[in-house]
Amino acid sequence: xxxxxxxxxxxxxxxxxxxxxxxLPMIPRAKEIVRNVAFLIDAAQLLGMTxxxxxxxxxxxxxxxxxxxxxxxxxxxxxxxxxxxxxxVVETFHREARPKLVLAGLETHVCVLNxxxxxxxxxxxxxxxxDAVGARYQLDHDTAIRxxxxxxxxxxxxxxxxxxxxxxxxxxxxxxxxxLVQERMKAISSE
Numbered sequence: 001x002x003x004x005x006x007x008x009x010x011x012x013x014x015x016x017x018x019x020x021x022x023x024l025p026m027i028p029r030a031k032e033i034v035r036n037v038a039f040l041i042d043a044a045q046l047l048g049m050t051x052x053x054x055x056x057x058x059x060x061x062x063x064x065x066x067x068x069x070x071x072x073x074x075x076x077x078x079x080x081x082x083x084x085x086x087x088x089v090v091e092t093f094h095r096e097a098r099p100k101l102v103l104a105g106l107e108t109h110v111c112v113l114n115x116x117x118x119x120x121x122x123x124x125x126x127x128x129x130x131d132a133v134g135a136r137y138q139l140d141h142d143t144a145i146r147x148x149x150x151x152x153x154x155x156x157x158x159x160x161x162x163x164x165x166x167x168x169x170x171x172x173x174x175x176x177x178x179x180l181v182q183e184r185m186k187a188i189s190s191e
Contacts, residue, residue, distance in 0.1 A: 005125065005154055009047035009165040012127075013098035014040055016053040016072060017083055017105030017112055021062030027106060027134040031191075034067055036132040036158040037104045039184050041071045043162040046176055050096040054083045056111055081111045084118035093124070100125045102161050103153075104132035109144035116153050127154045129161055159184070 002008070016037055024030045044051045053072040055064055057079050064075050076086045083089050093101060101124050103112055112133050116126045128148055135141035149155055156164070159181065166177050 007100050007102070007127065007161065007164045008167060009044075009049050009171075011098060012100040012102060012165060013050040013052070013093050013096065014044040014102050014104065015083060015089070015093075015115070016041065016051070016064075016068065017103060017115060018054055018056040018061070018107075019065055019068050019105050020055060020058065021065055023056075023061050023106055024065055026136045028136075028138065029134055033104075033106075033132055033134045034065060035184065035187055036129065038067055038071065039180060040102065040104055040129060040132060040158050040161060041068065042180055043165065043177055045071070046173055046180070047165055049165070050093060050098050052083075052089055052092060054078055054086060054089065054111075056081075081114040082118045083111070083115040084122065090119075090122060099123075100127065102127045102129055102156075104129045104158075106133070107135040107140070108133045109135050109140040113144045113148060116148050117151060120152055125154070126152070127156050127161065129158045130155050131157050 019037055041051055053075045055075045055077050058077055063069060064072060078086050101119060103116055105112055119126050162177060166174055
């Protein structure tokens with residue numbers, strides 16, 4: 001019997017929050033964050049998981065960066081900091097029976113934090129891929145991570161998520177997931 005906090009591809013969704021053109025250049029580790037978000041999206045899509053994305057005031061912050069936009073054709077706009085202000089986001093995860101949600105994106109202390117707290121209040125189990133989130137300032141990022149953990153968000157990493165989603169080498173898509181992991185490792189080692 002799996003632990004209540006254990007994710008699987010069958011019960012988990014991915015929410016990509018506001019990884020936008022004008023914001024990204026101000027974010028430390030931006031290249032790493034985009035790579036990890038892309039890795040999460042690719043794995044989740046390969047596993048047939050529900051993946052959603054948002055854009056915060058694109059008129060001011062630009063569109064989702066091209067590397068991710070190609071993977072995420074639908075990205076509803078918002079002006080509220082929480083993605084839960086977009087009714088279709090919550091409704092889709094409910095309709096698709098995804099009580100567990102992994103969050104990735106920007107900025108940790110603004111839209112990610114507000115979204116996570118609202119999702120917790122709506123009884124979702126929320127996970128934060130800490131290597132796939134960021135903020136302009138380290139203090140804001142670190143403080144948000146601590147606050148989110150204290151509020152009940154489960155901290156993990158991109159690779160940790162992906163291996164947890166498949167559950168083992170016997171999963172039908174394990175070889176394809178393994179290829180994604182190896183591609184990510186090559187990208188990391190070539191930097």
